[in-house]
Amino acid sequence: MTLFPLLSSSSSSPCVSHNNNCRSSSSSSSSSRCFSSKSSFSTLSRGKGGKIHQNHYSTIATRATRSNDSNNNINNNSKYIEKAKVQDLLSNLERWLRENGSEMNEKCEFGFSSMMEEDNTLMIRKNTCGIFNRGSKSSSTSSSRSNISSDDNTSIKKNESILKVGDSVWMTAEKAREDADGKCGKILKRLAAQGEAAPAWVELSVYLVCELEKGESSFYAPYLSYLREATVLESPLFWSTEDVNAIAGSQLLDDAAGYDSYVRGTYESLNLSNDGVPEDTFLWAFGILRSRAQQPMRDGSEVTLVPGLDMLNHKARYSENDFGVGGKKKKPDWQVYEAGMDDGAMGSPMAAITNLFGGGGKKEDARGSSGSGKSSGAKSENNNIKFASFRAQQDTIQPGEEIFMDYYASINFDERPLDGKTCVDYGFVDPVERNGGYELRIGIPENDPNRDDKIDICDVSQQIIGGGDDPTFYLKAYEDPDPNLRVFSRLLNIQGSDAFLLEALFRNNAWELISEPVSKENETQACETMIAGCKDALLQYETSIEQDEDMLSIQDISDEKLLSIRVLLGEKKALRNTLRYFETIRASVDRLEYYQERRLRQLNLLDEDGSSTYDPFNDFIA
Numbered sequence: 334m335t336l337f338p339l340l341s342s343s344s345s346s347p348c349v350s351h352n353n354n355c356r357s358s359s360s361s362s363s364s365s366r367c368f369s370s371k372s373s374f375s376t377l378s379r380g381k382g383g384k385i386h387q388n389h390y391s392t393i394a395t396r397a398t399r400s401n402d403s404n405n406n407i408n409n410n411s412k413y414i415e416k417a418k419v420q421d422l423l424s425n426l427e428r429w430l431r432e433n434g435s436e437m438n439e440k441c442e443f444g445f446s447s448m449m450e451e452d453n454t455l456m457i458r459k460n461t462c463g464i465f466n467r468g469s470k471s472s473s474t475s476s477s478r479s480n481i482s483s484d485d486n487t488s489i490k491k492n493e494s495i496l497k498v499g500d501s502v503w504m505t506a507e508k509a510r511e512d513a514d515g516k517c518g519k520i521l522k523r524l525a526a527q528g529e530a531a532p533a534w535v536e537l538s539v540y541l542v543c544e545l546e547k548g549e550s551s552f553y554a555p556y557l558s559y560l561r562e563a564t565v566l567e568s569p570l571f572w573s574t575e576d577v578n579a580i581a582g583s584q585l586l587d588d589a590a591g592y593d594s595y596v597r598g599t600y601e602s603l604n605l606s607n608d609g610v611p612e613d614t615f616l617w618a619f620g621i622l623r624s625r626a627q628q629p630m631r632d633g634s635e636v637t638l639v640p641g642l643d644m645l646n647h648k649a650r651y652s653e654n655d656f657g658v659g660g661k662k663k664k665p666d667w668q669v670y671e672a673g674m675d676d677g678a679m680g681s682p683m684a685a686i687t688n689l690f691g692g693g694g695k696k697e698d699a700r701g702s703s704g705s706g707k708s709s710g711a712k713s714e715n716n717n718i719k720f721a722s723f724r725a726q727q728d729t730i731q732p733g734e735e736i737f738m739d740y741y742a743s744i745n746f747d748e749r750p751l752d753g754k755t756c757v758d759y760g761f762v763d764p765v766e767r768n769g770g771y772e773l774r775i776g777i778p779e780n781d782p783n784r785d786d787k788i789d790i791c792d793v794s795q796q797i798i799g800g801g802d803d804p805t806f807y808l809k810a811y812e813d814p815d816p817n818l819r820v821f822s823r824l825l826n827i828q829g830s831d832a833f834l835l836e837a838l839f840r841n842n843a844w845e846l847i848s849e850p851v852s853k854e855n856e857t858q859a860c861e862t863m864i865a866g867c868k869d870a871l872l873q874y875e876t877s878i879e880q881d882e883d884m885l886s887i888q889d890i891s892d893e894k895l896l897s898i899r900v901l902l903g904e905k906k907a908l909r910n911t912l913r914y915f916e917t918i919r920a921s922v923d924r925l926e927y928y929q930e931r932r933l934r935q936l937n938l939l940d941e942d943g944s945s946t947y948d949p950f951n952d953f954i955a
Contacts, residue, residue, distance in 0.1 A: 407561075407617040412892070414563055416455035419445060422559045423462065429555035430641050434499040434717045440489055441496070442467040443644055446735060459565045460760075463646045464495065468732025489730040496641055499672075499717030504553065504638040506533035509540035517543040520608045529603055533634045538618035541638075542610050556640040566620040567760025567892065576893040582873035584771060585753045585900045592619075592757060623758045628665050628743050639721045642667060647759070648737035649766035651726055666742045667723040751807065752903045762899050769810040769903015771870070771911075773818075774803060777825060786835040787824055794844035797821060810906035814914055816848075822859035823847045831855050834928075850925045860919035867912035871905060878905050 423443040430437070444465040447458035468487040489495070512518040517540045524531050531539075544551045551557060565571075569580065569589035580586045596619045600612055622636060630637035651666075723738065730736055740759070741749045751770040752762040762768075777784050788801030796817045799805040806818045824847055827835060831851050834843055850856045876884075881898045884890065890898075 407611070407614045412459055412565060413449070413451070413456040414459055416448065416457050419457045419462065419563050422555075422563050425555040426559050426640070430498065430502060433502050435502065435641060435720075436494075436497045437464075437641070438489065438493065438495050440466055440468065440487060440732075441736065444735075457563075459563055460567065462563060462644065464644050464736045466730045466732050466734050466736060487732045489725050489736070491725050491728045493725045494722065495725055495736055496645075496721075496723045498639050498641045498721045500719040500721075501717050502553075502556070502640050503721075504537060504540065504544075504640070506536040506540070506634065506636065509536040512540065512543070515543060516546070516609075520605070520610070523608070524603060531603065533636050534619070534622055535599060535603070537622060537636055537638070538615055539605070539610060541618040541621060542614050545614070553640075560621060566617065566624060567896070568620055568624065568757050569893075569897070570616065570620055570757065572893050576891070576897065579875070579894065580897045580901065581875055583753075583897075583901050584904050585756060585897065588753055588757045592623075624760060627667070627738075627740060630669075642721050642723060645723065645736065645738040647740045647761070647763070649739055649741070649763045651737045651739045651742075664743055666726055666738045667721060669719055669721055671719055672717050752900050756896060756900050760896075762896065762903075767810075767899075767903065769900070769906060771808040771904045771907040773806045773808055774799070775806070775821065775825065776804070777801065783827065783832060783835050787827070789840065790824060790835065790843045791821070793840060796844060808907040808911045810903050810910060812910070814911050818863075818911075819859065819915075819918070820844065820848050822863055823851055823855055826855055826858040826862060827851065829854075831928075846928070849931065850922075850927045852927050852929070853922050853925070856922050856925060856927070857919060860915045860922070863915040864912055864919065867908045867915075871908050871912075874901065874905060876901075878902065878909065881905070 427437065427443050441464055443462060444467065445457045445462045446465075447461040449456050449458070466487070466489050509517050510521055513522075517536075520539055520543075521531065521536060541557075544553050545557050545561065548554065569577065569585060570593055577586070577589075580589075593616070596616055597612065600606070600610075600615050605615060606612065622638070625643040626636050626638055627642070629635065630639070725736065726738070746766075749768055750758075751772060752768050753770075753772075755768070756762055777787050781787065791797050791801030791804060797804045797806075804821055806815055806821075808814055808818075824844075827847070831854075833839075834846055834851065839846060881902050884894070884898055
């Protein structure tokens with residue numbers, strides 16, 4: 334279950350539509366079938382909260398212009414903050430967490446990794462704050478880490494506790510509903526009375542906005558002050574008009590515009606402006622949720638902000654959980670456990686999470702034996718019922734080093750989101766583990782006389798993400814396309830004398846039969862469909878691959894431009910790679926063996942040279 338409904342749709346005809354820091358338009362159709370990608374949003378229905386604006390480019394650009402012109406823009410796009418100011422914000426945040434029952438390793442501190450001098454004032458780069466091994470108790474956020482020496486007493490060992498955050502400081506949709514007498518509670522009561530079922534992310538976003546309005550009187554003031562003053566949302570949702578213009582024609586723009594349109598459509602349909610909830614602040618709250626909530630409390634009704642835990646920046650392959658053993662399900666890098674229980678004796682993080690979301694009172698310790706755990710109603714002296722716990726994931730973390738978390742630790746590498754998705758959610762792409770690509774969706778045309786049979790074959794095969802109704806493929810920049818894309822393109826183009834393969838007789842093994850070439854005509858059409866689609870998609874971009882690569886060498890390139898180039902290069906190279914793959918196949922169609930030849934060979938009616946072994950004289954004699 335995802336936090337938001339799927340932000341894309343397949344059209345009735347298959348047309349190709351078109352943290353650098355650690356913190357999909359229309360198509361052209363030349364035939365009865367064309368090639369379609371993730372970017373077709375206009376037919377998507379979202380129910381009460383799902384008004385979709387069709388002109389995504391103009392709506393997100395207009396919003397960007399309005400936000401940039403506003404003196405009170407909630408997402409302060411200034412990239413730097415005075416060192417003294419950020420130190421105060423971090424100190425206040427750490428003190429607030431401790432006062433409310435949270436714990437941080439005495440060797441650790443909230444700190445920053447990027448600093449510059451401007452007009453004799455030390456400035457800290459926003460979004461570079463994180464959790465560091467400070468090396469000793471006497472170190473402070475102001476200390477230089479470059480000269481810290483390492484020894485066994487200051488190094489942090491694997492599985493050593495880094496941070497425990499009690500649920501008294503978590504921000505949840507449940508707490509939003511419990512704010513009965515506050516502004517948030519009144520808004521949610523109004524929505525309930527009007528029969529508007531607001532999803533958890535809306536409840537939590539409204540809660541964020543209302544708590545932000547309270548200023549220093551909010552219980553969450555130290556946390557919200559840090560978010561408001563020391564962070565900047567770097568998702569394309571919050572880019573300037575100029576930066577949005579630069580990604581025209583890309584899937585990245587479609588993703589961002591889909592989010593933007595969905596959130597603003599939800600805002601309008603719920604009439605939140607009448608409750609004094611500013612639209613830009615609501616969008617900012619949405620951005621905070623997408624960039625700071627982590628699995629397993631990122632989705633659906635469980636969406637939660639865990640102050641402190643969200644200070645951990647992302648680094649791929651940082652955890653041993655990334656290297657699954659024996660095909661076991663991967664685990665998040667952090668766990669949730671109940672007050673009064675030792676998180677170090679919880680076994681796997683997933684065991685603790687299972688208990689949180691409905692497990693029993695028995696826990697399995699690290700040795701595999703079971704013991705009794707405290708009731709879920711047990712409270713600590715600080716009124717915490719649950720804790721979020723993060724332990725060191727590396728063998729040794731030296732003084733001065735930053736401590737990271739892999740945001741996708743629970744997801745297999747081949748299933749991780751493409752760079753564009755990561756960019757829209759978090760405002761960065763991983764600098765090491767690039768996952769550039771293009772999400773392709775190809776709908777079977779409504780006017781195809783064999784459409785139902787083709788959909789059925791896809792569903793029976795269970796080989797395609799989305800099945801026959803919404804076939805989805807992930808094109809990668811440096812990998813051959815999924816072999817099932819070639820099979821599906823054959824299926825898409827089956828017609829005429831080849832259509833016998835769609836008959837009910839072949840229903841259960843049709844996919845296997847077309848996993849090899851069907852006929853020269855079909856194979857040629859299958860390749861040409863993909864080639865034309867890839868070429869058409871590439872034409873939608875404002876720049877070529879070569880131009881993008883040249884821009885990477887520019888010294889003073891902006892963060893937004895650099896990020897967009899990295900994502901768009903992934904999209905374009907994935908399309909180019911797929912284009913070349915099908916061009917190579919098309920060039921070999923005369924050398925392939927097709928269904929008729931394979932069948933005759935199986936019946937011993939063809940010899941090794943492909944010549945017929947049938948002798949009519951033998952039939953005459955018989």
